[in-house]
Amino acid sequence: MDFIKEYNLFLEIEIENIKFPSTPANLYDPLSYFLTLGGKRMRPMATLIAGDLFGVSIENTKYAALAVELFHNFSLIHDDIMDKAPLRRGKETVHQKWNDNIAILSGDVLFVKAYEMLAKNDIKYLGELLKCFNRTAIEVCEGQQLDMDFENRDNVSLDDYINMIRLKTSVLLGAAFEMGAIIGEASEENINCIYSFGVNLGIAFQIQDDLLDLYGESDKVGKQKGGDVLANKKTILSILAKSNADNGQLNELRSIQNEIDNDKKIKRTLDLFDLLEVKEKCILIMNEYYNKAQKSLNDLNINNSKDNILTLFKILQKREY
Amino acid sequence: MDFIKEYNLFLEIEIENIKFPSTPANLYDPLSYFLTLGGKRMRPMATLIAGDLFGVSIENTKYAALAVELFHNFSLIHDDIMDKAPLRRGKETVHQKWNDNIAILSGDVLFVKAYEMLAKNDIKYLGELLKCFNRTAIEVCEGQQLDMDFENRDNVSLDDYINMIRLKTSVLLGAAFEMGAIIGEASEENINCIYSFGVNLGIAFQIQDDLLDLYGESDKVGKQKGGDVLANKKTILSILAKSNADNGQLNELRSIQNEIDNDKKIKRTLDLFDLLEVKEKCILIMNEYYNKAQKSLNDLNINNSKDNILTLFKILQKREY
Numbered sequence: 001m002d003f004i005k006e007y008n009l010f011l012e013i014e015i016e017n018i019k020f021p022s023t024p025a026n027l028y029d030p031l032s033y034f035l036t037l038g039g040k041r042m043r044p045m046a047t048l049i050a051g052d053l054f055g056v057s058i059e060n061t062k063y064a065a066l067a068v069e070l071f072h073n074f075s076l077i078h079d080d081i082m083d084k085a086p087l088r089r090g091k092e093t094v095h096q097k098w099n100d101n102i103a104i105l106s107g108d109v110l111f112v113k114a115y116e117m118l119a120k121n122d123i124k125y126l127g128e129l130l131k132c133f134n135r136t137a138i139e140v141c142e143g144q145q146l147d148m149d150f151e152n153r154d155n156v157s158l159d160d161y162i163n164m165i166r167l168k169t170s171v172l173l174g175a176a177f178e179m180g181a182i183i184g185e186a187s188e189e190n191i192n193c194i195y196s197f198g199v200n201l202g203i204a205f206q207i208q209d210d211l212l213d214l215y216g217e218s219d220k221v222g223k224q225k226g227g228d229v230l231a232n233k234k235t236i237l238s239i240l241a242k243s244n245a246d247n248g249q250l251n252e253l254r255s256i257q258n259e260i261d262n263d264k265k266i267k268r269t270l271d272l273f274d275l276l277e278v279k280e281k282c283i284l285i286m287n288e289y290y291n292k293a294q295k296s297l298n299d300l301n302i303n304n305s306k307d308n309i310l311t312l313f314k315i316l317q318k319r320e321y
Numbered sequence: 322m323d324f325i326k327e328y329n330l331f332l333e334i335e336i337e338n339i340k341f342p343s344t345p346a347n348l349y350d351p352l353s354y355f356l357t358l359g360g361k362r363m364r365p366m367a368t369l370i371a372g373d374l375f376g377v378s379i380e381n382t383k384y385a386a387l388a389v390e391l392f393h394n395f396s397l398i399h400d401d402i403m404d405k406a407p408l409r410r411g412k413e414t415v416h417q418k419w420n421d422n423i424a425i426l427s428g429d430v431l432f433v434k435a436y437e438m439l440a441k442n443d444i445k446y447l448g449e450l451l452k453c454f455n456r457t458a459i460e461v462c463e464g465q466q467l468d469m470d471f472e473n474r475d476n477v478s479l480d481d482y483i484n485m486i487r488l489k490t491s492v493l494l495g496a497a498f499e500m501g502a503i504i505g506e507a508s509e510e511n512i513n514c515i516y517s518f519g520v521n522l523g524i525a526f527q528i529q530d531d532l533l534d535l536y537g538e539s540d541k542v543g544k545q546k547g548g549d550v551l552a553n554k555k556t557i558l559s560i561l562a563k564s565n566a567d568n569g570q571l572n573e574l575r576s577i578q579n580e581i582d583n584d585k586k587i588k589r590t591l592d593l594f595d596l597l598e599v600k601e602k603c604i605l606i607m608n609e610y611y612n613k614a615q616k617s618l619n620d621l622n623i624n625n626s627k628d629n630i631l632t633l634f635k636i637l638q639k640r641e642y
Contacts, residue, residue: 112455112458134440138430
């Protein structure tokens with residue numbers, strides 16, 4: 001476990017050392033602000049661990065790791081505008097604290113900063129890294145678009161939903177691992193394995209997020225319990241409920257959307273979901289993806305110890321719900 | 322002149338051949354729409370001409386040229402949101418035709434597509450190209466932020482303004498030439514020269530844009546005459562007027578801002594500007610930058626003919642006002 005603390009400290013120092021010009025203040029102040037809001041730094045950690053797995057020091061993977069983290073933060077700044085989210089990690093979002101224009105533009109410049117960070121890598125790896133990064137960035141945009149599209153669609157299937165979260169959140173985790181492996185000069189098979197590990201882990205993790213929103217202990221999750229339910233948000237839970245409901249239960253689902261008493265809304269949702277065994281079904285699906293991730297990890301053909309990556313895997317897996 | 326037509330046709334075909342996936346439609350339809358709105362294609366043309374100057378075929382500079390054009394279009398899509406512009410080249414802007422969220426996200430994905438295009442270049446040049454592209458993209462964002470900041474500032478000097486247009490519009494023209502020269506394996510001195518040529522040309526061109534808005538023949542310019550005046554926009558003209566006005570004239574300038582009759586507003590502006598010799602002063606400054614550009618062109622140390630780049634220079638210079 002100690003390496004997690006060590007890598008985290010390393011990343012926090014590196015992120016703190018990313019300095020922006022002082023002017024134009026409206027462009028750069030939001031970036032210094034947003035980058036220090038914290039977060040799990042799960043993605044850059046993935047790059048460091050993947051590099052380590054293939055025998056590369058964290059000094060040599062840090063630029064790729066930071067590029068992933070900067071890209072992630074760029075996408076959050078823009079997503080927050082689109083989702084009209086007032087808070088992120090308990091603090092005001094950029095568009096809330098400043099305004100939409102500033103959030104658009106400082107997001108854009110952060111996106112370039114991510115590429116600038118990526119370009120610091122050895123030219124030997126730059127072509128491959130750039131290919132991976134571009135492909136992933138495009139997929140993340142596609143995922144965000146699908147997510148917005150889904151809010152206006154009534155017929156989102158489980159497969160649609162999984163594909164959306166794969167694009168919106170999981171491919172970036174896959175790419176984070178992949179980039180460490182590219183710098184580690186891993187074989188094509190191993191690169192595919194570790195990418196697939198990251199993507200499946202990411203999907204499982206996102207499903208777990210949906211679960212935790214309703215079934216997590218809210219003090220551990222750090223969010224309002226049932227926030228997704230109260231916002232009538234489409235999640236894997238609501239999709240599973242809908243696809244398993246009979247006509248009467250479908251009516252109840254629709255009726256719950258209009259319930260104005262928050263406590264009652266959560267209670268009625270939990271009652272119906274219990275009846276439909278939504279939580280159990282969801283856990284089954286989540287575990288399917290954790291198992292796929294585990295399989296990809298087993299398939300990795302290397303002599304080095306897999307201990308660190310297994311540790312990360314278990315930490316992510318064991319969040320409580 | 323024939324090479325201009327040839328290069329233009331080449332670029333139009335190449336741009337038409339950039340195909341986007343069919344889904345998510347809300348992400349990609351705006352891009353196909355926006356890219357075919359036209360435009361002068363001045364920037365990609367600059368890359369082709371610079372490559373040609375250093376002995377490289379347009380086939381070998383086209384990816385860099387297209388990357389510049391895609392980036393330019395990305396920045397227009399986002400700028401149009403920020404400026405709340407309903408029209409671009411006489412057609413609806415993306416945020417107007419779809420909505421702000423779609424314009425943010427399809428702009429983002431177009432930005433990645435620009436990098437994807439850039440990454441198609443020979444790996445030999447990729448490091449240098451990427452460095453130039455990133456630096457420029459950051460400056461363009463800074464310029465847009467300064468432009469927005471200036472609208473709320475009362476003390477914008479001529480130097481401030483020139484610096485803003487340099488960043489917002491001119492460095493991209495400089496970079497477009499530079500990228501052709503990089504692929505042409507030009508010397509560092511020649512790269513600096515052609516970059517400086519492009520930047521100064523871009524500044525002069527932008528000053529000319531401000532001039533044409535008020536003094537151009539509106540049927541040639543294709544915009545409403547005096548649109549900047551009617552919108553109380555800060556331009557080099559308004560800045561020159563303000564810095565040369567006495568107290569009474571400053572009062573008249575402020576009073577004109579509140580004039581509600583459009584024809585009277587233009588008339589009063591023209592009368593005051595004539596008195597202050599704003600047009601003449603502006604032409605002097607513009608020519609200063611055209612001369613700087615000309616000097617950089619003369620300083621280019623090459624054996625190949627400078628005819629084509631001179632032709633482009635003259636075409637851009639001779640727009641009427």
